[in-house]
Amino acid sequence: MSEKKALAREVSTRYQQAGRKDKTRILDELVKTAGYNRKYLVHVLANWGKTTAVRLSGKTVRLKASPGKRRKGGGRKPVYTDEFVAALRNIWAFFWYRCGKILAPFIREQMRHLERPFRITKEVKKLLLAASPATIDRKLKADKKKLAFKGKSGTKPGNLLKKQIPVRTYYADADKKPGFFEIDTVHHCGASESGEFCLTLSATDVYSGWVELRPLLNKAEKWVLEALPGIKSSLPFPFLGLDSDNGSEFINKPLVKWCSAEGIQFTRSRPYHKNDNCYIEQKNNACVRNFVGHYRFSSVQECGALAAVYRPLCLLLNYFMPTQKLLNKTRVGSKIQKVYDKKVLSPYQRLLVSPDLSEECKKGLAKRYKLLNPVRLQQEVHAAVDALVSLNRARDLEGVESLAASALQAI
Numbered sequence: 001m002s003e004k005k006a007l008a009r010e011v012s013t014r015y016q017q018a019g020r021k022d023k024t025r026i027l028d029e030l031v032k033t034a035g036y037n038r039k040y041l042v043h044v045l046a047n048w049g050k051t052t053a054v055r056l057s058g059k060t061v062r063l064k065a066s067p068g069k070r071r072k073g074g075g076r077k078p079v080y081t082d083e084f085v086a087a088l089r090n091i092w093a094f095f096w097y098r099c100g101k102i103l104a105p106f107i108r109e110q111m112r113h114l115e116r117p118f119r120i121t122k123e124v125k126k127l128l129l130a131a132s133p134a135t136i137d138r139k140l141k142a143d144k145k146k147l148a149f150k151g152k153s154g155t156k157p158g159n160l161l162k163k164q165i166p167v168r169t170y171y172a173d174a175d176k177k178p179g180f181f182e183i184d185t186v187h188h189c190g191a192s193e194s195g196e197f198c199l200t201l202s203a204t205d206v207y208s209g210w211v212e213l214r215p216l217l218n219k220a221e222k223w224v225l226e227a228l229p230g231i232k233s234s235l236p237f238p239f240l241g242l243d244s245d246n247g248s249e250f251i252n253k254p255l256v257k258w259c260s261a262e263g264i265q266f267t268r269s270r271p272y273h274k275n276d277n278c279y280i281e282q283k284n285n286a287c288v289r290n291f292v293g294h295y296r297f298s299s300v301q302e303c304g305a306l307a308a309v310y311r312p313l314c315l316l317l318n319y320f321m322p323t324q325k326l327l328n329k330t331r332v333g334s335k336i337q338k339v340y341d342k343k344v345l346s347p348y349q350r351l352l353v354s355p356d357l358s359e360e361c362k363k364g365l366a367k368r369y370k371l372l373n374p375v376r377l378q379q380e381v382h383a384a385v386d387a388l389v390s391l392n393r394a395r396d397l398e399g400v401e402s403l404a405a406s407a408l409q410a411i
Contacts, residue, residue, distance in 0.1 A: 004034045008041070012048035084127040085139050087120055091128075092140055094118075095378055096290055097147060098321070100133035100140075105322045105344045107131075110374050117375050165251065165268045177356035179240030180206045180265075182280035185216065185224075185249060186288045188306075190296025198297040198306060199249075201227045204283050208350040209323045210235075211287050213314055215306035221252045228258070236368070237351065237361050241265040245277055287317060291385060295392050302395070305388040312380035319348045320374040 007030070015026050026045075031038050053060055091114060092103060107114065107128050114120060120128065137144075186200040187193070199216040201224060212234065214227040232239040242264050244250035251268065259266040269276030292309060322344040329338045345353075348369060352362055 004036070007034055008036075008044055009048065012045045015045040016048075080127055080131070080135065080139065081123075083121070084124050084131075087118055087124050087128065088131070088136060088139060089143060090118055092136075092143070094382075095321075095374075096381075097144070100136035101324055101344060102322050103136055104131060104133045106320065106374075109322075110320060113373055113375050165256065165266055167268055167270055176207055177240075178205055178207050178210075178237045178351060178354055180243070181239065181241065182206060182243045182277050183228075183250070184245060184277060184280045184284060185219070185247065186284050188292070188295065188297040190294065192296075196298060198303050199223075200288050200292075200306065200310075201231075202280060202283055202288060203231055204280050205347070206279050207354065208347040209279075209325075210347040210351070211283055211314060211317050213287065213310040215303045215310065217300065217303050219249050221249050221254060224249050225254050225258060228255075232262070236365050237357055239264055241267070243267045243269065243277065245269050246271050287313075291381065292388060295389070297388075297392060299391075299395060302388065302391055305384065305391050309381060309384040309388055312377045312384065315372060316374060316377040316381065318346070319369050319372055320346055320377075322346050322349075 011026060011030060015023055018026060027038060027041060030036060030041060030045075036044075055061070091107065092098065095103070095106070098106065111120075111125065111129065115125065131139075181203045183201065183203045186202060187197065188199060189197040196218045199219060201214045201216055203212045204210065212231045214231060216223040216227065228242075239262070242259060244266075246268055256266060258264075274281050291313060292306065297303065297306060323346065324344055325341040327339045327341055329336050331337075348365060351357055351365060
């Protein structure tokens, strides 16, 4: 449209000075080139740039002719109805605020589980199956603005044994197969890192994005050493490699000894280079903070409640939630251009197509998948999170009451 207007502006002066035959020829050419309506074009070219003086409210105002702006409210009727947006918002909130690129393939694959619980009609079902990721993000844009929070990191370096643990800065093609994990801890310290508090040990498989989450009572190295064998025994595929940051909970003799005994390749990242552990760093917020928040958890009961959240959550994330893999990124001037894999698959689906996984493992995964329901798993996550938050608030209330009692005694 801007090119059409620019062309009409250039021709208008010549048209106003031309004779009858020349005007006819100009109109024929412009109608054929720009596709304008002939009568509308006569009006635009004849009056373009002309001014006239009128009096409005006692003042003389000069008006200049130019094409009018498009009237708001016109155009075609909206395709996506209010019922569609309401159903989409319910699914989005229930499955914990996923982006459109994850939500769109998830809805298409799990519609058989979503229809009945969310009371989806045939018309809304058709729209949900046809909605693109961009459409979903656009319809949920206003709701997403309300969700924003940022936490803090508390990794403390472990200087011992660093020379015995090799540094890994990237994954070679030979290691891009199931079994090579990156691990990290997420601190549940609230607004202060003083005293003891619970942590979450998170591990993610580089190839598939498979996630395992385990609560830790505090930062003592023995809890990490107790959690890792549990992760290894629960995996449906071999545990081949382990890559951590330089925290003291990982860089210690017992963990080095355990990895050596189990035949697990143990590597670490460079200090102050978070991108060395990019696969796990992006999971800390998406898989932990988004579900249990930034509360302070410090008791044994809260640690058990965290475990109750992670049991159904890991199944939901690993078997049903799609993820996108970054293929490459290049710097173009001051911006970084990223290229993602067009196949948006869940970790379970990535494992099924892996040539490095045995058929026996794949059959076991498929058998487990048929027994699971994403809606039921998400309901269990909601109930476990509610119980965790209630437990946390009850502990805080007890702390406030004890402080008040101490203050009264002092008076």
